[in-house]
Amino acid sequence: xxxxYVLGNWKSNKTMDEAAFWIDxxxxxxxxxxxxxxVIVCPAFHHVSLFDKQTCSVAxxxxxxxxxxxxxxxxxxxxxxxxxxVTYAMIGHPERRIHFSETNEQVAEKxxxxxxxxxxxxxxxxxxxxxxxxxxxxxxxxxxxxxxYEPTGAIGTGIAGTPESANNAAKEIINILGNxxxxxxxxxxxxxxxxxxxxxxxxxxxVGGASLDAEKFIQLISYVSDK
Ligand code: PGA
Numbered sequence: 001x002x003x004x005y006v007l008g009n010w011k012s013n014k015t016m017d018e019a020a021f022w023i024d025x026x027x028x029x030x031x032x033x034x035x036x037x038x039v040i041v042c043p044a045f046h047h048v049s050l051f052d053k054q055t056c057s058v059a060x061x062x063x064x065x066x067x068x069x070x071x072x073x074x075x076x077x078x079x080x081x082x083x084x085x086v087t088y089a090m091i092g093h094p095e096r097r098i099h100f101s102e103t104n105e106q107v108a109e110k111x112x113x114x115x116x117x118x119x120x121x122x123x124x125x126x127x128x129x130x131x132x133x134x135x136x137x138x139x140x141x142x143x144x145x146x147x148x149y150e151p152t153g154a155i156g157t158g159i160a161g162t163p164e165s166a167n168n169a170a171k172e173i174i175n176i177l178g179n180x181x182x183x184x185x186x187x188x189x190x191x192x193x194x195x196x197x198x199x200x201x202x203x204x205x206x207v208g209g210a211s212l213d214a215e216k217f218i219q220l221i222s223y224v225s226d227k
Contacts, residue, residue: 001034001036002036002203003036003038003181003203004036004037004038004197004203004204004224004227005037005038005039005040005146005181005183005203005204005205006037006038006039006040006204006205006207006217006220006221006224007039007040007041007042007061007088007090007122007146007148007183007185007204007205007206007207008039008040008041008042008207008211008217009042009063009090009093009185009206009207009208009211010041010042010043010044010047010063010211010212011063011095011208012044013044013212014043014044014047014212016046016047016050019043019044019047019050020050021214022212022213022214023050023051023052023056023214025214025215026056026058026214026217026218027052027055027056029214029215029218030057030218030221033057033221033225034225037221037224037225038059038204039057039058039059039221040058040059040060040061040087040088040122041058041059041060041061041211042060042061042062042063042088042090042122043060044063045062045077048060048062048082048085048086049085059087059088060085060086060087060088061086061087061088061089061090061122062077062082062086062088062089062090063090063093064089064090064091064093064096064110065077065078065079065082065089065091065110065113065114065119066078066079066110066113067106067109067110067113068113069113078113079113079114079116079117079119080117082117082119083117083118083119084118086119087119087120088119088120088121088122088146089110089114089119089120089121089122090122090124090148091107091110091111091114091121091122091123091124092104092106092107092110092123092124092125092130093124093148093150094124094126094150094152094155095155097126098152104129104130104133105133107123107130107133107134108133108134108136108137111123111134111137111145112137115137115140115144115145120144120145120146121144121145121146122145122146122147122148122183122206123145123146123147123148124147124148124149124150124185124206125147125148125149125150125173126149126150126151126152128169128172128173128176131147131172131173131176131177132176134177135176135177145180146180146181146182146183146203147173147177147180147181147182147183148182148183148184148185148206149166149169149170149173149182149183149184149185150184150185150186150206151165151169151186153186154185154186154187155185155186155187155208156187156208156209157186157187158187159187160186160187160188160189160192161184161186162195163184163195163196163198163199163202164199166184166196166199166202167199167200167201167202169182169184170182170184170199170201170202170203171200171201174201181203181204182201182202182203183202183203183204183205183206184196184202184204184205184206185205185206185207185208186206187209188205188206188207188210188220189207189209189210189216189220190210190216190219190220190223193205193220193223193224194223194224194227197223197224197227198227204224205220205224207220
């Protein structure tokens with residue numbers, strides 16, 4: 001059975017109370033999932049410690065990571081500081097590339113840092129040149145990493161790409177990088193998730209807006225696990 005991922009990206013959202021409410025709702029309402037489904041939640045850094053591993057069975061991720069080791073880098077959080085605390089780190093989300101001018105070189109540095117500290121990179125890409133820039137990191141990447149393909153026009157717009165075009169992009173990415181799982185992201189909601197999951201080369205979805213409401217996120221996950 002294909003391994004499938006559902007990644008919720010909270011972006012820059014939620015007060016502490018709202019985060020605690022989400023975690024409480026998810027913990028109480030989410031049923032046991034089949035073994036082949038991995039749910040990853042990427043809240044803001046300071047929410048991470050609110051998640052109780054005993055009651056909330058999600059894999060935790062962060063939305064970014066420092067390209068540097070620990071030291072005099074004000075405001076940064078280095079991979080070594082999160083070792084053992086999170087399993088995944090998103091790197092190079094299109095919003096970081098656009099609003100914070102992140103480059104392919106910085107993305108590659110960040111990937112190296114997390115791999116050195118047993119955190120799995122979820123590298124976000126919108127174009128094939130961004131995928132090709134990861135080539136030097138293969139094969140370690142293919143073994144430990146996940147790719148989240150997000151066409152920029154689909155993010156937060158309510159206009160998702162078609163499953164066919166996402167599948168073609170996923171196939172191209174696998175051709176370049178080898179067998180890392182490729183997820184599709186961009187306006188994924190409960191109503192359209194099945195179309196993406198049913199495609200041959202797509203191993204899951206990245207969900208922004210629709211992950212902010214725990215009940216909606218649970219509903220979306222149920223369509224993935226019913227596949
Ligand atoms: P969206 O965001 O689901 O709100 O479009 C996806 C993402 O950027 O991860």
